[in-house]
Amino acid sequence: MTSRALDIVAIGDAIVDVIATCDDAFLEQHKLPKGSMQLLSTQQADALYGAMGSARETSGGSAANSMAGFAAMGGRAAFIGQIADDQLGTIFAHDMRALGVAFDTAPLTNGHPTGRCLILVTPDAQRTMHTCPGAAHQLAPEALDETLIRDAAILFLEGYCWGPELPRKAMGRAVEIAHAAGNKVAFTLSESVCIAGRKEGFQGMIDGGGVDILFANEDEALQLTGTSDLDGAIAALAPKVPTLVLTRGAAGALAYEGGVCTDVPAVPVREVVDTTGAGDLFAAGFLAARCRGHGTDRQLMTGGIAAAEVISHFGARPIADLAELVRL
Template sequence: MIPGALDIVAIGDAIVDVIATAEDSFLQAHGLTKGSMQLLTPEQADALYAAMGPAREISGGSAANSMAGVAALGLNAGFIGQVADDQLGDIFAHDMKSLGVRFETPPIGDGPPTGRCLIIVTPDAQRTMNTCPGASHELTPQRLDEQMIRSASITFLEGYLWGPERPRHAMLRAAQMAHEAERTVAFTLSESLCIPGRKEGVLGMIEGGMIDVLFANEDEALLLAGAGDLDSAIAKLSPLVSTLIVTRGPAGALGMEAGHRVEVPAAHVEKVVDTTGAGDLFAAGFLAARCRARPLQRCLEAGSQAAAEVISHFGARPEANLKDLVRL
């Protein structure tokens, strides 16, 4: 092992989540589609934030949430993502480091502010996400920490960062670095990548052998594969990667590996409060178990258990002791 080596390093959006509760009527009044994710300009974000009720702020971003979970499970985690030299950038850096996640990407002094995601949680626990990516989409290949990537057993790439050209090139370079060091590359889809004009590039990357472990929810798998049912989507996608993982919400999750299919039920939750971060923590549990060389079924169970914890409270970061809950 390289001194200071990591179990997992993630590359993704460096975002601060601003979470507030609201009735369905608030979504209707502001033209928001429940459960969706849309991108906002800084001006649009300012207007929506002004209309929101009391909110709590916590560092977020899909892959960053996953690394918070990995660290909570006792593994060595790192994160690469771009913030600005501003108050939200300071909050993000402080939060990551306080959780035990190695974060050393220097802030940028010029350009857009640190990204934020305005999350509206309705009484049915659905979250509607409104993201202003800001500085996070300014990540370039030159700002990657090559030693961190080459030292990590797994490099985890976030789909939300794939769209813009500069961070897309950064992720492709990171995957190349990881494979040169004979490390595993994992990738999590976002629904925005599955629309025409984007999914072709994602499929090209996957078909080119750059991804070893692919995470998707059921809708994303169907959209990416252009399939009408889940079995058809799995038949198309699973031969392209070593491990395909599909999360299905209350229906549990499944994994395909070497032609072998494993399904697990969703872990029990007394009450679903907020589904923000469910997929992020599933990935955290799964990858942490994989780093501990657990079999596919146990990896899926660990993901389900970690996801169950985060949907039992507001926010996308774990609050309970994940080590006690998951027990890797």
């Protein structure tokens, strides 16, 4: 465990996940591309929410999911993200605190609603996501708790927030604070859809030394580098970040660190029910093992165990005892 007051402080979208099942016919009826992630306006989100069946609402967002998993494995975590002074904002704040994640960002009262992600899960476990960011993309540099960032050994950032101007500026300021304090910065690309239109910004951050630990899946790595194979993507990224972590689904995961590649197989899963949150929980497990001083192979395996747990049921948050599963 680190000697800092906190292991990790994360900055990301403060989103409430609204998860429901549906069949392929529902997706076709509403012209929703299966497996996609799309941004919705408040009006579009209201219309889709009204058409969805019975749903479960829980705090979500990529980095928030990671911090929930990290805390479940015994880590000391905090989260910075913008909510509104409304019902969903109350749900988000309560959930995070109940999970043991420190969360104290003041809610907005300017009319932007708390963000929500409408997640439709088909019988084949594919997730189709539609996000209305709302207040989440109003996170300004002034909302940062700079002391919190200095006190955390790792600053963890998500790609979803890197596009909009306000949260991008907030993240940039947070990176400056973290590195000035001698802390590490971890960054997850979050979703391949984030890369379109943000490629130059992502590359600028990586090329400029802003990232110490980069998380990506295979598709994201290919899109970011513009290469056609994984070896090419690794060759493009590995020299630019001290630690490169790539997930490959059923093919397992690997990490490049100090010129050494560590590769581990995927953790077996009896049944894949819902892939929502797999990458988020992988990052949580990897970082939890890292903060406890374990080696790279154990970090990768712990990430795989956490991801395997979350895809075995609905929702992006663990329901089993992760601390018992990973035994850090």
